[in-house]
Amino acid sequence: xxxxxxxxxxxxxxxxxxxxCLAASLSAATERRLEQTAILAAFGRACPGTAGxxxxxxxxxxLLDELADHGLLDLPRGRDGWDDAQPRxxxxxxxxxxxxxxxxxxxxTGPVVWRSELAWAATDALTTAQIEALKxxxxxxxxxxxxxxRRTVVPMRERSLExxxxxxxLDSLTATTLFAPGRLTLATLFAERIPPPLAYExxxxxxxxxxxxxxxxxxxxxxxxxxDCGQVGYVAFGGGHAFxxxxxxxxxxxxxxDIAYYGDLDNEGLTIPQRANSSAxxxxxxxxxxARGLYRLLLQHGLPCQAHRPITALEAERRVxxxxxxxxxxxxxxxxxxxxLSQETTGRILLHRNRLWRDDL
Numbered sequence: 521x522x523x524x525x526x527x528x529x530x531x532x533x534x535x536x537x538x539x540x541c542l543a544a545s546l547s548a549a550t551e552r553r554l555e556q557t558a559i560l561a562a563f564g565r566a567c568p569g570t571a572g573x574x575x576x577x578x579x580x581x582x583l584l585d586e587l588a589d590h591g592l593l594d595l596p597r598g599r600d601g602w603d604d605a606q607p608r609x610x611x612x613x614x615x616x617x618x619x620x621x622x623x624x625x626x627x628x629t630g631p632v633v634w635r636s637e638l639a640w641a642a643t644d645a646l647t648t649a650q651i652e653a654l655k656x657x658x659x660x661x662x663x664x665x666x667x668x669x670r671r672t673v674v675p676m677r678e679r680s681l682e683x684x685x686x687x688x689x690l691d692s693l694t695a696t697t698l699f700a701p702g703r704l705t706l707a708t709l710f711a712e713r714i715p716p717p718l719a720y721e722x723x724x725x726x727x728x729x730x731x732x733x734x735x736x737x738x739x740x741x742x743x744x745x746x747x748d749c750g751q752v753g754y755v756a757f758g759g760g761h762a763f764x765x766x767x768x769x770x771x772x773x774x775x776x777x778d779i780a781y782y783g784d785l786d787n788e789g790l791t792i793p794q795r796a797n798s799s800a801x802x803x804x805x806x807x808x809x810x811a812r813g814l815y816r817l818l819l820q821h822g823l824p825c826q827a828h829r830p831i832t833a834l835e836a837e838r839r840v841x842x843x844x845x846x847x848x849x850x851x852x853x854x855x856x857x858x859x860x861l862s863q864e865t866t867g868r869i870l871l872h873r874n875r876l877w878r879d880d881l
Contacts, residue, residue: 553613556612567579584613585838640702644703657708674711718766720756723742724749724751728881738757756770794839830858
């Protein structure tokens with residue numbers, strides 16, 4: 521019997537745009553087991569603006585975890601399946617068995633006349649389900665040809681509802697080979713992803729956005745910064761896994777030069793900012809870093825409580841690799857002991873009594 525999911529696990533978001541692009545790039549491979557060279561090549565095709573940069577390794581690590589959580593690939597379980605750099609990357613991964621392509625199956629309706637935007641569909645091996653989805657898109661492209669109003673760029677889920685009668689169908693299709701490089705794009709469908717709203721308050725003129733995972737701690741820290749904000753210009757409410765997508769909204773804020781994050785010290789709380797960083801980097805935003813002073817204070821005063829689920833030594837090492845080096849060992853010990861630290865530990869009284877948490881803000 522499986523454990524009940526934690527509240528954060530229940531909030532998990534649809535695949536991010538970068539993860540969907542990587543999934544499509546990986547799934548175009550002809551082999552199920554991909555070695556690291558092939559993984560890096562797929563990453564380069566999916567995220568050319570990020571691969572090879574200082575953030576590339578961090579982003580790829582987070583994207584692979586995201587795809588594994590959605591059941592789109594299997595990562596190695598043993599330490600020997602991972603390299604030695606930080607954060608560790610898999611030496612190999614395994615893809616699920618692809619559906620069998622339909623080839624040479626006669627169709628009662630005759631051959632499809634594909635629009636120029638879908639010309640590749642005439643020669644690629646596709647499944648029956650993929651062909652049916654493409655037929656629907658083909659009809660839409662035909663029926664809207666020259667209709668500027670119907671071809672207005674709209675949110676992806678609005679277009680998905682129009683095309684398929686299901687607002688979430690495109691969420692799943694974007695992670696398939698239909699959206700592999702050289703095939704479908706959202707631009708072809710005159711659609712765009714819409715990140716969820718990001719709640720924030722302007723507290724000063726500084727360039728730092730300080731993102732707080734939970735609502736009570738958001739209010740506590742906002743009050744402490746009121747009138748004495750240092751370099752913090754905005755305090756934002758992360759809201760758990762929602763921040764993985766809403767991080768993109770930071771691009772609309774003025775004068776942002778730094779993004780600091782503070783959340784619970786547990787598996788999920790450390791996963792969220794690392795995945796959100798993928799969205800931030802893809803948009804040219806500053807990398808999402810830990811709010812060092814707040815995490816140090818949490819580790820000094822936190823009262824360990826039971827974690828939502830056990831964590832392996834490899835998982836713990838990969839999660840804490842995002843934290844400052846001087847706290848990783850202690851943070852890993854807490855995770856491996858089966859415990860977690862809630863950020864509500866750093867409450868109003870403690871933050872008032874100890875101001876060292878503001879040193880990097």
